[in-house]
Amino acid sequence: xxxxxxxxxxxxxxxxxxGPVTSVDEVSFDLKEGExxxxxxxxxCGKSVTSxxxxxxxxxxxxxxxxxxxxxxxxxAKATEAQMxxxxxxxxxxxxQEPMTSLNPVLTIGDQLTEGIRLHMKYSKSEAKKYAIEMLxxxxxxxxxxxxxxxxxxxxxxxxxxxxxxxxxxxKPKLLIADEPTTALDVTIQAQILELMKKLREESNTAIIxxxxxxxxxxxxxxxxxxxxxxQVVEETDVYTLFDNPKHPYTLGLMESIPHITNxxxxxxxxxPGSVPSARNMPKGCRFYDRCPHAMxxxxxxxxxxxxxxxxxxxxxxxxxxxxxxxxxxKKHAEKEVSS
Amino acid sequence: MLQYIIRxxxxxxxxxxxxxxxxxxxxxxxxxxxxxxxxxxxxxPAQLAxxxxxxxxxxxxxxxxxxxxxxxxxxxxxxxxxTREPVTQIxxxxxxxTVLLMGVSLIVGYLIAIxxxxxxxxxxxxWIDYIVTGFSFFGISVPHFFLGLGVIYVFASxxxxxxxxxxxxLGGDGSFIDTFNHLVLPVLVLxxxxxxxxxxxxxxxxxxxxxxxxxxTAKAKGLSQFLITNKHALRNSLIPIITVIGIDIPLLIGGAxxxxxxFQWPGLGLLTIQSITxxxxxxxxxxNLLAACTVLFANLLTDILxxxxxxRIRYD
Numbered sequence: 285x286x287x288x289x290x291x292x293x294x295x296x297x298x299x300x301x302x303g304p305v306t307s308v309d310e311v312s313f314d315l316k317e318g319e320x321x322x323x324x325x326x327x328x329c330g331k332s333v334t335s336x337x338x339x340x341x342x343x344x345x346x347x348x349x350x351x352x353x354x355x356x357x358x359x360x361a362k363a364t365e366a367q368m369x370x371x372x373x374x375x376x377x378x379x380x381q382e383p384m385t386s387l388n389p390v391l392t393i394g395d396q397l398t399e400g401i402r403l404h405m406k407y408s409k410s411e412a413k414k415y416a417i418e419m420l421x422x423x424x425x426x427x428x429x430x431x432x433x434x435x436x437x438x439x440x441x442x443x444x445x446x447x448x449x450x451x452x453x454x455x456k457p458k459l460l461i462a463d464e465p466t467t468a469l470d471v472t473i474q475a476q477i478l479e480l481m482k483k484l485r486e487e488s489n490t491a492i493i494x495x496x497x498x499x500x501x502x503x504x505x506x507x508x509x510x511x512x513x514x515x516q517v518v519e520e521t522d523v524y525t526l527f528d529n530p531k532h533p534y535t536l537g538l539m540e541s542i543p544h545i546t547n548x549x550x551x552x553x554x555x556x557p558g559s560v561p562s563a564r565n566m567p568k569g570c571r572f573y574d575r576c577p578h579a580m581x582x583x584x585x586x587x588x589x590x591x592x593x594x595x596x597x598x599x600x601x602x603x604x605x606x607x608x609x610x611x612x613x614x615k616k617h618a619e620k621e622v623s624s
Numbered sequence: 625m626l627q628y629i630i631r632x633x634x635x636x637x638x639x640x641x642x643x644x645x646x647x648x649x650x651x652x653x654x655x656x657x658x659x660x661x662x663x664x665x666x667x668x669p670a671q672l673a674x675x676x677x678x679x680x681x682x683x684x685x686x687x688x689x690x691x692x693x694x695x696x697x698x699x700x701x702x703x704x705x706x707t708r709e710p711v712t713q714i715x716x717x718x719x720x721x722t723v724l725l726m727g728v729s730l731i732v733g734y735l736i737a738i739x740x741x742x743x744x745x746x747x748x749x750x751w752i753d754y755i756v757t758g759f760s761f762f763g764i765s766v767p768h769f770f771l772g773l774g775v776i777y778v779f780a781s782x783x784x785x786x787x788x789x790x791x792x793x794l795g796g797d798g799s800f801i802d803t804f805n806h807l808v809l810p811v812l813v814l815x816x817x818x819x820x821x822x823x824x825x826x827x828x829x830x831x832x833x834x835x836x837x838x839x840x841t842a843k844a845k846g847l848s849q850f851l852i853t854n855k856h857a858l859r860n861s862l863i864p865i866i867t868v869i870g871i872d873i874p875l876l877i878g879g880a881x882x883x884x885x886x887f888q889w890p891g892l893g894l895l896t897i898q899s900i901t902x903x904x905x906x907x908x909x910x911x912n913l914l915a916a917c918t919v920l921f922a923n924l925l926t927d928i929l930x931x932x933x934x935x936r937i938r939y940d
Contacts, residue, residue: 341840373846380844385837390859390934400845435935451845 287354288491289338289459290314294351294361296330296337305563307333307346309515312590313508317458318489322502322523324538325512328560331495334512335461337361338493339378340368355459374404377452381464383444387436393420394432397451404455419450423480442473446480453484461493466501478504499542503527511535514560514571517590521599531593531601533576570603578605592617625931628939629924636920643916644696644909648689651905657681658705658903679705692909702906706899711910714895719877719914721791722884722891724803726876729811733818738865740819741826745834746853756823763820772813772886779809789888810887814880818872825868829861836860862933870926877918878911 296308308330315321323331336342338353338360353360355376360368377400380386388396397419398412407415413432420428423446436444445465452460462481466474478501485492494505502509506523511532519532530536537556558575567573570583583604590602593609594616601610659675667675676682680691695702701711737760744753780788786809792802833839834857842856877892884893892911899907931937 339844341843369846369848371846372844378844380837380841382837386841388838388842388856388860389936391856396841399842399847403846437936448841451841 287314288317288319288356289493290352290354291334291338292352292354294334294337294353295349296333296342296346297349298343299345302564306566307515307563308337309566310351310590311510311512311515311517312351313510313517313520315459315491315493315508317491318485319507320485320492320494320505321508321510322506323493323495323510323512324497324499324502326497326560329512330515331497331512332463333515335378335463335493335495339372339376339461340365341372341378370404373400373452373457374455375457376459376461377455377457378461378463379445379448379452379465381467383441383448383468386448387444389436392433392435393439393447397432397447397454400451401454416450416454419454420447422484423447423450423453424476425450441469442476445469445473445477449477449480449484453488453490456488457490459491459493461495463495464497465494467496467498474501481505499538511538514566515563516571516602518572518602519600520590525599531599531606532572532603533578533605534572537575580604625928625939629928632924632927636924639920640913640916644693644913645689647909647912648692649685651908652685652688654903656903658905692906696913701910704899704907705904706902706907711906714907715892715910715914718890718892718895721889722880722893723876725807725810725884725889725891726814726880728807729814729880730818730872730875732811733815734822734869736815737819737822738826741823742830742853742858744823744827745830748831753827757827760820760823763816764824766816768813768817768882769886771816772810772883775809775812776886789886791890810880810883810889813883813886818875822865822868825864826861829864830857833857833860859933863930866926866929866933870922870929873922873925874915874919878915 291314292312293310294308294312295306295310297304297306311330311334313321313323323334325331333342333346336346337348338355340360340363348361351361355371358367360371363371387393394413394416397416398407398409401407401412401415402409405412405415417428417432420431425431425443425446431439431443436447439447449465465481466477469477481492482505484490492505494501496502502523508520508522509526510517511519511526511534513534519526519530519535526535527539530539534556537554540554541556543553556575561567561571561574567584568587569585570576570579570588573579573583576583586604588602588604590600591606591610592598592600592613593606594613657676659672659679659681673682680688683691692702701715703710704714707714740756744756747753776788779785787806789806791806836857839852839856842852847856878896880889880891881893881896883889884891885897888894892914895907896911898904899911927939931939
């Protein structure tokens with residue numbers, strides 16, 4: 285399978301009155317057709333900004349200033365607004381966190397659903413409506429013929445998120461970005477929505493970038509995981525390796541902070557001490573330095589790079605602790621290239 | 625919905641009754657009376673008393689009100705104390721010019737203000753925003769009589785582009801072009817105020833909406849900025865705009881008293897001032913009644929339009 289999306293060291297900056305603020309720095313990951321990657325990390329670590337950067341949906345004062353976003357070999361980081369308009373909703377579409385506010389309250393479901401269909405697929409009004417009803421049925425909305433003429437306030441949060449999914453998938457996108465699609469929903473509805481996304485993924489072979497801070501969702505959905513901290517990817521690997529063999533101290537901290545059903549009743553959950561450094565005041569060296577139990581002197585001054593190590597699967601880590609393994613991997617990789 | 629409209633119309637009846645009572649009392653509290661204003665200064669007290677008696681003005685206020693009300697319910701607005709014409713006829717002659725003047729002013733004001741308000745919100749804190757906001761402050765702050773005299777001085781008196789006042793040239797043919805020429809200056813004055821007010825409401829209401837999640841959804845669908853602004857955003861900012869229009873509609877009847885005076889526009893405003901100075905009770909009562917009906921109608925229309933603009937609003 286070929287690479288569908290290759291995000292390479294992108295840097296997203298916001299222009300503010302007090303100068304530029306870097307929100308995302310050196311974020312890299314790649315994605316094949318039909319594959320699902322989860323971006324995980326705590327609030328404010330740049331997950332959403334990364335996804336909005338891909339879609340060019342940042343505020344007026346935010347932009348990608350470095351790096352490239354190759355989507356089917358086109359660099360989206362350099363795409364114009366007119367080019368992006370053809371891609372948005374067509375090749376790449378997005379579902380947002382808040383189903384309650386993501387639909388326009390004064391337009392009918394049908395109106396909002398057919399807009400994109402008519403724009404990208406050039407359907408006539410009646411064809412688009414028929415197709416929209418079909419999409420609504422596909423995402424499990426009962427009475428789709430009636431719902432299509434209703435306004436969003438008549439629907440529950442879960443139903444609205446289904447409508448959002450129908451809207452996002454209607455033009456058969458190659459990539460779906462889902463920004464915490466289940467965070468605002470209650471647990472039973474969460475499970476339904478995740479099931480639905482899985483089913484649709486299998487049917488259409490759509491690649492998904494799923495943003496979440498819920499490791500349960502990660503275990504359920506992901507092929508690959510990128511753990512983000514303070515605007516950087518600190519660890520990237522497949523989902524099994526991440527849960528079996530997490531390496532980066534931040535990932536380890538995250539794993540330890542999940543309650544587990546087999547834990548003894550009186551066991552306290554561990555938390556990672558301290559808080560995320562502010563975007564205006566990023567440390568020069570490792571960004572996790574203040575909170576890391578293994579912090580060394582060189583972590584303060586020197587910036588660790590995201591590098592691969594030898595493991596069951598492709599596994600990269602941004603930490604000096606694994607320097608030796610990273611060097612081994614590089615050596616082997618270089619030898620392989622020489623011999624081939 | 626129909627039930628709601630009927631209920632609102634039924635509620636309007638006691639409101640109108642209250643309005644007429646208050647108006648009648650206040651008018652009668654004003655010093656002087658129609659007879660003092662209409663008869664020859666050399667008339668004897670006996671003649672005055674006779675005239676008052678003939679007109680029923682010597683009766684207690686509540687009897688006078690009762691008589692007026694009974695006549696009103698028979699569809700009779702009485703006759704003018706000063707010109708002796710039937711009030712209905714006078715009113716008819718003056719409503720047209722005012723509705724023409726205010727209608728054109730409202731339309732011109734809105735057509736300029738609504739797009740400008742949208743542009744200001746889209747380009748918040750840009751030079752165009754500052755200029756438009758500055759002008760709108762000017763439009764709201766400058767009194768109509770002052771702006772009116774200013775434009776008469778510049779465009780009528782110095783540049784001679786437009787006539788100084790009235791609705792048609794005296795002895796002219798009353799053609800469309802002639803009326804249009806007479807309309808330009810008063811419309812300029814009125815539209816400045818109306819538009820200046822509207823720009824601020826459109827701008828702030830659009831700014832409220834532009835940050836909403838559903839506009840990001842619309843953009844994520846690949847829609848053009850034009851559609852996002854004028855379909856998705858504008859429809860959501862209509863409620864404050866409808867409110868302002870609802871407040872402006874009564875101006876169609878009573879909004880131009882000062883401007884009509886300055887430009888000698890033969891409308892209801894001018895009639896109102898003339899009726900007050902001649903203590904023409906019956907004409908004043910009729911104008912007030914008309915104004916009250918317009919306000920009530922505009923309020924009802926506003927509430928109906930709310931439900932049209934926002935499907936979440938339902939009156940059941």
